[in-house]
Amino acid sequence: MDLRSPISTVIPSLDGPVLQVLARSEGGLSGRQIHKLAGTGSVAGVRLVLQRLATTGLVHxxxxxxxxxxxxNRKHLVAPAVEFLADLRSTLTGRLADEISAWRIPPVHASLYGAIARGGGDLESDVDVLLIRPDQIDQGDILWEDQAARLMRTVVDLTGNPAHVFELSRTELIGHVTEEPILNDWMRPSIPLSGLPLESLMADSAHLAVR
Structure with missing residues (x-):
């Protein structure tokens, strides 16, 4: 799935990004505004797409x-399908959150970061998942590892993109606060899936690290 424009999975032409912009907007937009938000094609190309869509009644x-x-035109029979396709990122987030909520060993924290959280990426981009396990669960715990592996398979099944899971314990987070600048990538931005907010965990870890 093209992480930047998930709707292109089904609508690979310029129509896809144009419809995605319209589905996310409540008010009217000019052709130039739609072109800027779509981030692809030309102004002339976008206007041609809009004119064609207008003849179908899908666009007013x-x-x-x-x-x-x-x-x-949200009353159009096709509009609900367009809105669903335009919001696939939220659908993915919800599906992953639902799966994690059923885990027998809940994570201290789980979130998406990287390209998927920034609204970027492409067909080959990883879907990056951060998992923080409870301290009492050892690395390599069979049940925990099985949960994480199933989550990775779910990501691939839902998107076709490779899944990358970065896992550490709550205590291990303390060292990363001071030693690993990559933590900034986990926070800005990230999409929460389960557990405590990452900001709270980071603040607690930073406090413990200086004690």
Whole structure:
């Protein structure tokens, strides 16, 4: 799945990014605004897509002064499918959170970071998952490792992208606060899936590290 534009999995043409922008907007947008938000194609190409979509009734056009403003016709039969495709990242987050909520050994924290959290990436980008296990669970614990492995398989099944899980214990987090700048990548931004907020864990770990 193209992590930056998940809708392109089903709609690989310029129509996909254009519809994704419209599905995420409540108000009308000009062709230039849609082009800027879509981040692909040309202004002329985007306007051609909008004109074609308008003929299907999926997109409505309002003549406002000297501008044409476009918005998704949410009453159209196809609109719910477009909205679902435009929000695949949230659907993925929800599915992963649901799976983790059923774990017999709950994580202290679980979140997505990297390209998926930044809204970037492409077809080959990893889906990066941070897992912090309880201190009483040893590294290599069979049940814990099975849970993590199943989560990785779920990511691949849902997206087609490789999964990368970075795992450490709550105590091990203390060393990473002071030694591993990569922690900044985990926090800015990250998408929480389960457990305590990472900011709280980081603050606690930083406090313990200086004691």
């Amino acid at each position: 056009v309002d003549d406002v002064g000297n501008s044409l403003l476009y918005h998704l």
